[in-house]
Amino acid sequence: MKSIFKKLETTFAAAAFAEEGEFETARQLMNEKNELRKSDRPSLRDTQRSAKRPTLRVD
Known part of the structure; x- marks a missing residue:
């Protein structure tokens, strides 16, 4: 969705x-x-945070 707004802008x-x-x-x-601008790229902190989150599993 963000890219649509960037294109319109x-x-x-x-x-x-x-x-x-x-x-x-x-x-x-x-x-x-x-090209991705620095503000558009996901930060390393966000990717590390999501990797540490527990995963909910339903059996």
């Missing part, structure tokens, strides 16, 4: 630049690869 930003005549900047925004 990028699209709207590109539209704003295009409206002001900055067509090259708008193209650059739309051509950016969807």
Whole structure:
């Protein structure tokens, strides 16, 4: 769900630049690869925490 909002944010930003005549900047925004930003990546702490959690098993 987060990636949808990021794509919309990028699209709207590109539209704003295009409206002001900055067509090259708008193209650059739309051509950016969807690389994970530091804030989008799960932290090591989160993965370690989930590994230590007990697992509920139903037999």
